Amino acid sequence: MAKYVLRVGALGYLTVLLLVPVGMVFYRAFEHGLGPAWDAVSSPQAVHALELTLLIAAIAVPANTIFGIVLALALVRTRFPGRGLVNAIVDLPLALSPVVVGLALFLLYGRGGWLGGLADDGIKILFALPGMVLATMFVSLPFVVREVVPVLREIGIGQEQAAETLGASPLQVFRRITFPAIRWAVAYGVVLTTARCIGEFGAVSVVSGRIEGKTETLPLYVQARFEGFDTSGAYAASVVLALLAIATVVGLRAFQPREETT
Amino acid sequence: MKVIWIALLGVALLAGSAAGASKGTTINLVAYSTPKDAYGKIISAFQNTAAGNGVGFTQSYGASGDQARAVAAGQPADILNLSLDPDVDMLVKKGLVPKNWKANAHEGIVNDSVVVFVVRDGNPKHIKRWQDLIKPGVSVITPNPFTSGGARWNVMAAYGALRRQGKSDKQATQYLSKLFHHVPVQPDSARVALQVFAQGQGDVLLTYENDAIYAEKKGVHTQYQIPKATLLIETPAALTKSGLQKPAAKAFYKYLWSATAQKAFADQGYRPVLKSVAKKYHFVRPPGLFTIDSKRWGLNGWPKVNRRFFDPNNGIMARIERSLGH
Amino acid sequence: MAYLSVVVLLPLAALVWASRAGGLGDFWDQATRPEAVAALKLTLGAAAVCALVNALTGTAIAWTLVRDRFPGKGTVDAVIDLPFALPTIVAGLTLLALYGPGGPFGINIAFTRTALLFALLFVTLPFVVRAVQPVLHELDTEMEEAAASLGARPFAIFRRIVFPNLLPAILSGVALAFARAVGEFGAVVLISGNIPFKTEVSSVYIFGQLQAGNESGAAAVSVVLLVISLGVLLAIGAFRRWRTHHG
Numbered sequence: 001m002a003k004y005v006l007r008v009g010a011l012g013y014l015t016v017l018l019l020v021p022v023g024m025v026f027y028r029a030f031e032h033g034l035g036p037a038w039d040a041v042s043s044p045q046a047v048h049a050l051e052l053t054l055l056i057a058a059i060a061v062p063a064n065t066i067f068g069i070v071l072a073l074a075l076v077r078t079r080f081p082g083r084g085l086v087n088a089i090v091d092l093p094l095a096l097s098p099v100v101v102g103l104a105l106f107l108l109y110g111r112g113g114w115l116g117g118l119a120d121d122g123i124k125i126l127f128a129l130p131g132m133v134l135a136t137m138f139v140s141l142p143f144v145v146r147e148v149v150p151v152l153r154e155i156g157i158g159q160e161q162a163a164e165t166l167g168a169s170p171l172q173v174f175r176r177i178t179f180p181a182i183r184w185a186v187a188y189g190v191v192l193t194t195a196r197c198i199g200e201f202g203a204v205s206v207v208s209g210r211i212e213g214k215t216e217t218l219p220l221y222v223q224a225r226f227e228g229f230d231t232s233g234a235y236a237a238s239v240v241l242a243l244l245a246i247a248t249v250v251g252l253r254a255f256q257p258r259e260e261t262t
Numbered sequence: 263m264k265v266i267w268i269a270l271l272g273v274a275l276l277a278g279s280a281a282g283a284s285k286g287t288t289i290n291l292v293a294y295s296t297p298k299d300a301y302g303k304i305i306s307a308f309q310n311t312a313a314g315n316g317v318g319f320t321q322s323y324g325a326s327g328d329q330a331r332a333v334a335a336g337q338p339a340d341i342l343n344l345s346l347d348p349d350v351d352m353l354v355k356k357g358l359v360p361k362n363w364k365a366n367a368h369e370g371i372v373n374d375s376v377v378v379f380v381v382r383d384g385n386p387k388h389i390k391r392w393q394d395l396i397k398p399g400v401s402v403i404t405p406n407p408f409t410s411g412g413a414r415w416n417v418m419a420a421y422g423a424l425r426r427q428g429k430s431d432k433q434a435t436q437y438l439s440k441l442f443h444h445v446p447v448q449p450d451s452a453r454v455a456l457q458v459f460a461q462g463q464g465d466v467l468l469t470y471e472n473d474a475i476y477a478e479k480k481g482v483h484t485q486y487q488i489p490k491a492t493l494l495i496e497t498p499a500a501l502t503k504s505g506l507q508k509p510a511a512k513a514f515y516k517y518l519w520s521a522t523a524q525k526a527f528a529d530q531g532y533r534p535v536l537k538s539v540a541k542k543y544h545f546v547r548p549p550g551l552f553t554i555d556s557k558r559w560g561l562n563g564w565p566k567v568n569r570r571f572f573d574p575n576n577g578i579m580a581r582i583e584r585s586l587g588h
Numbered sequence: 589m590a591y592l593s594v595v596v597l598l599p600l601a602a603l604v605w606a607s608r609a610g611g612l613g614d615f616w617d618q619a620t621r622p623e624a625v626a627a628l629k630l631t632l633g634a635a636a637v638c639a640l641v642n643a644l645t646g647t648a649i650a651w652t653l654v655r656d657r658f659p660g661k662g663t664v665d666a667v668i669d670l671p672f673a674l675p676t677i678v679a680g681l682t683l684l685a686l687y688g689p690g691g692p693f694g695i696n697i698a699f700t701r702t703a704l705l706f707a708l709l710f711v712t713l714p715f716v717v718r719a720v721q722p723v724l725h726e727l728d729t730e731m732e733e734a735a736a737s738l739g740a741r742p743f744a745i746f747r748r749i750v751f752p753n754l755l756p757a758i759l760s761g762v763a764l765a766f767a768r769a770v771g772e773f774g775a776v777v778l779i780s781g782n783i784p785f786k787t788e789v790s791s792v793y794i795f796g797q798l799q800a801g802n803e804s805g806a807a808a809v810s811v812v813l814l815v816i817s818l819g820v821l822l823a824i825g826a827f828r829r830w831r832t833h834h835g
Contacts, residue, residue: 002742003656010652013645014664017710021682022670028682067591084829086592088821093596094767095817097791098774099798100810104599107606107807110335114602119336127337137595146715146764150757151722153832184722192718195672202676202773209337210322219675224323226677227295227453229480238678245673249666327799352801406782408796446699447781450795457681458778462690463698574800575621584623587785 022242029235040225040233041240048213049221050240056129056204056217057197060136064193068144069186073178075145076152087149090142098202101138105131105207127209132217135203140196144189151185152178187252195245287510288318292333293343294326294411294497295453296473297373301343303526304518313513325451326411333358333502340505341515343372343497345411348564350500363500372518373472373532375495376548377419379487380459380467380474387465390487392423395466396440403464404445405455407572407579412452416468417579418554418567419493425559426491426550434560439582456482470495471545475531491550497532600814607807618808626785627793628809632816634701634789635769638708642765643758645709646716653717654724669714676711676774683707684778699781704789707776708769715768716761723757752831759828763821770817 029037040046074080075087093101109115109125118125125131159181163173179186201219208215216224218241225234293301301321308314322329322337326345333339334356342359344350350370353359364370381389387400395402407413420441424434449455452469459467460482474486499518505511517523524534525542534540555563571578608615618624653665671679685691687706688698697703727750735745773791780787790813797806 006648007652007656007658010645010648011658011664014649014668017706018667018671018713021679021686021710022667022674024682024686025674025678063591071592084822084825087825088763088818089592089596091763091767091821092600092814092818094764095770095814096810097771097794099791099795100603100771100806101599103606103798103803103806103810104603106331106335107602108599113335114598116336126335127332134595138599141596142764142767146760147719147722150719150760151726153756154723154726154753181726182722184725188718188722191669192672192714195669195714199673199675205324206328206332209332210324212321212323214320222675223677224295224298226457227323228298229456229477229482231457235678238674241673241675242667242670245669246666249669253662331798406792406796409792409799445783447778448783450777450782450792454677454680454778458684461681461685461688463684463688572800574797574802574805580623583784586783587626587788 025235025238025242029232029239032232036232037236037239040230040236045213045216046218046221046237049216049218049237052129052216053198053218053241054244056133056136057194059133060140060197061190061193064137064140065144065186065190067141068189068193069148069182072145072148072152072182076149077157090145093138093141098139098200099206101135101203102206105135105138105203126207127211127215129215131207132204132215135207136197136200139200139203140193143192143196144186147185147189147192148182151182155181187255191245191248191252194248198241198244286316286318287508288320289505289508289511289514290320290322290338290340291343292322292329292337292339292341294329294345295323296345296470296476297343297497297527297530297532298323299476300523300526300530300532303529304523307522307526308514308517311517313510314517317510317514327409338504339502340508340511341499341501343499343518345497346414346564347496347498348568349411350498351565353500353502357503359500359502360506364498368519368535370498370500371496371535372499373497373524373527373535375470375472375497375532376488376551377415377468377492377495378471378474379489380456380469380484381487382465383483383485385485385487389466390489392420392427392437392489392491395420396437396444400444400466401446401464402441402444402466402468403447403449403455403459404468405452406448406450408574408583409450410452410455412455412470413448413468414567414572415470415493415495417571418561419468421571422493422552422556422559422561423489423491423550426552431560435578438578439585442582442586460484471533472531479531488546488548489550490548491552492548494551494553496553603807603814604811606804607811609804609807614804615808615811618802618805619812623784623788623793624790624809624812627788627790628813628816630701630704630788631770631790631813632820634704634708635766636820638705638712638769639762639766641705641709642712642716643762646713646761646765647720647754647758650717650720650724654721668717671711671713676772679710679775680707680778683710683775687779698779699783699787701780701787704776704780704787707779708772711772711775712765712768715764716758719757719761719764720754723754727753755831756828759824763824766820766824767817770813 075083107113159177160173163177199219204217205220210220218237222234222237225237305319309317326349330344330349330352333353342350350359354361379389404416405413407417421434421438424437447458449458452473455467456469456473456477474484478484501511501515519536521539524536524539528534528539528543533545552559554561561567574580684698687695689696731749732745735749771791776789777792782788782792790809794806794809
């Protein structure tokens with residue numbers, strides 16, 4: 001009985017808060033038929049924006065995943081002074097509004113900024129790919145860490161220690177014992193990171209310079225479509241973003257061993 | 263982690279060298295979002311002229327203030343078209359735009375517009391005059407004047423119109439306060455405000471005439487009223503110091519006042535500043551039109567207006583906004 | 589650590605540096621303006637409520653997705669992250685269309701603080717769900733089954749066995765949700781109405797300051813927001829350690 005109450009409650013909440021708005025986006029995208037929607041997402045500009053979005057995600061997601069696993073291990077399995085502080089700082093990028101992330105990167109890499117000189121040496125950070133990647137990494141940093149840390153705590157160190165006493169090398173321990181245990185957490189972390197990377201608008205918008213056909217990602221393209229009153233095009237491009245996020249979940253699920261998906 | 267850094271640096275170097283290797287001149291255009299479609303036409307027309315043959319363009323469109331800040335932080339820009347003078351003046355202060363940028367026949371203004379009332383079909387609430395906006399039950403949509411340049415034109419249009427009707431400074435300020443009590447939502451930009459209105463919020467939207475016309479062209483149904491007394495919106499274009507180094511950029515800047523370019527602006531709903539082009543369009547000139555510099559109605563130009571009305575701490579609008587929450 | 593420094597700490601340091609450009613007195617002035625304080629209170633309050641609601645609903649959703657079976661479960665699981673992948677302008681307009689005046693459900697919460705909370709709940713939905721799911725996957729059902737066979741009621745099982753194990757994950761998700769709610773910008777502007785003192789959140793206030801050319805003011809308010817957020821996040825961490833030692 002309690003199970004059904006929970007199920008109805010959880011699904012009801014999800015329906016009102018999530019499914020209805022998302023359904024609305026899909027409806028808006030296709031209310032004028034498939035043609036205009038397809039045109040909007042198959043224009044060269046849209047395709048370039050999609051490629052750029054994927055490229056940024058392809059750099060930022062692996063970087064943050066590796067970093068996330070390493071930091072989670074460091075936070076849970078080792079002791080160092082300031083551990084609690086580092087633990088809290090990891091979440092801070094989220095608390096910063098995107099406009100402020102942009103401002104901070106301007107202050108750092110912009111004209112007259114601390115590292116502003118790099119631009120004169122021919123290393124373009126702002127208004128080019130590196131700046132956009134940095135901004136994306138910044139806003140999507142905490143997810144893998146946050147997913148992995150609680151699982152590492154939950155599984156404890158018994159098995160790892162046992163393996164070590166049996167003479168396994170640290171790498172072997174990680175590969176055979178630790179990683180299999182945290183793979184769900186890593187997977188969900190990757191899902192969140194990817195969704196955030198492809199959907200990020202504010203900070204990327206500020207540091208990209210919004211140069212058409214060059215530094216325009218898909219969310220920026222959506223914005224541009226809205227400004228041009230091409231509402232269905234904007235919603236169609238949003239649907240592409242939504243599908244990318246869904247594809248990540250489905251793709252990762254394919255890698256999960258079957259018996260666990262109860 | 264090192265690998266990632268090396269990869270990043272590699273990408274950076276590649277991007278840098280790719281930018282340097284392009285042949286011919288490239289003009290970097292940085293503009294606010296509205297005139298985008300017009301520039302599409304103007305650029306291809308320019309590339310068919312002798313001066314524009316083989317010239318490449320990079321185009322960047324966004325909120326005027328965001329664009330100015332990006333340029334200040336180092337975004338390459340040769341030609342600017344922003345939504346109001348203070349955004350250009352900010353770059354003058356940073357030494358990126360020459361002080362005399364207004365020294366041409368049109369004082370650096372490429373096109374005009376006016377502040378209008380966009381209303382629902384058939385104007386069911388009979389909104390024609392500024393006083394109609396503060397009638398009971400009327401809800402007004404305007405962007406937030408602290409985040410949107412467009413909203414500042416709206417505020418000053420309201421204030422100036424009241425002054426022009428013979429009201430005192432105090433009465434006009436009180437009107438602004440009443441007006442903002444009729445505003446249920448203050449979106450962060452003019453275009454978002456229009457989207458919100460198009461979705462069915464509010465009885466009247468304060469916006470630029472060109473946006474109303476452009477929205478209509480794009481299939482967003484709008485009907486608008488030009489109040490008798492309203493503000494002339496003037497949008498500036500400027501050559502930056504880097505633009506002055508490029509003959510092609512100088513030629514393109516001049517081209518913005520050609521008949522072709524002015525026609526492209528007019529087709530998108532702007533009022534052309536070139537008289538010969540303006541004649542061919544039927545823009546109604548309201549009898550009580552005034553500019554942001556009109557001393558008679560207490561406006562005195564952007565620097566003074568910004569200080570008096572839009573200082574985020576002591577400005578008149580800051581005080582009005584403060585009173586809304588209580 | 590180097591990665592953390594370059595990606596996160598350097599930009600934050602630049603921000604702190606800019607906030608003190610006008611001196612300490614100026615910093616204090618900027619951060620204690622009535623609008624700034626009102627926006628800070630609203631932001632932190634809304635973020636706290638949002639995080640608490642998420643703790644409850646997120647755990648329930650995660651439980652349903654891992655332990656329950658029903659048709660369409662896979663689809664529901666796949667769409668949890670969507671609030672994230674949708675550009676904020678889309679989220680804002682959609683929420684306004686649905687829950688504003690003239691929406692299909694006849695509920696109008698637009699331009700109120702309820703609406704603000706609603707928008708925040710939308711954008712923070714995935715955090716607790718995604719944090720609790722992997723732990724539930726790892727958690728052995730044997731203990732629960734044993735307890736059940738000994739006659740323990742479901743609620744007692746949850747409270748005594750499941751909940752203590754889930755707590756670190758829930759707190760982890762809550763921390764993320766709180767942080768994100770503090771920083772959220774785009775989606776909340778439209779549905780909240782963005783009226784100072786009533787529904788203007790800090791991120792919008794900061795944007796206004798920036799637009800007015802007041803860079804150090806914008807940085808000052810951001811730094812205050814950051815320091816308070818850091819305090820809350822540290823407290824969440826401390827609470828978790830205390831629970832694990834004394835729980």
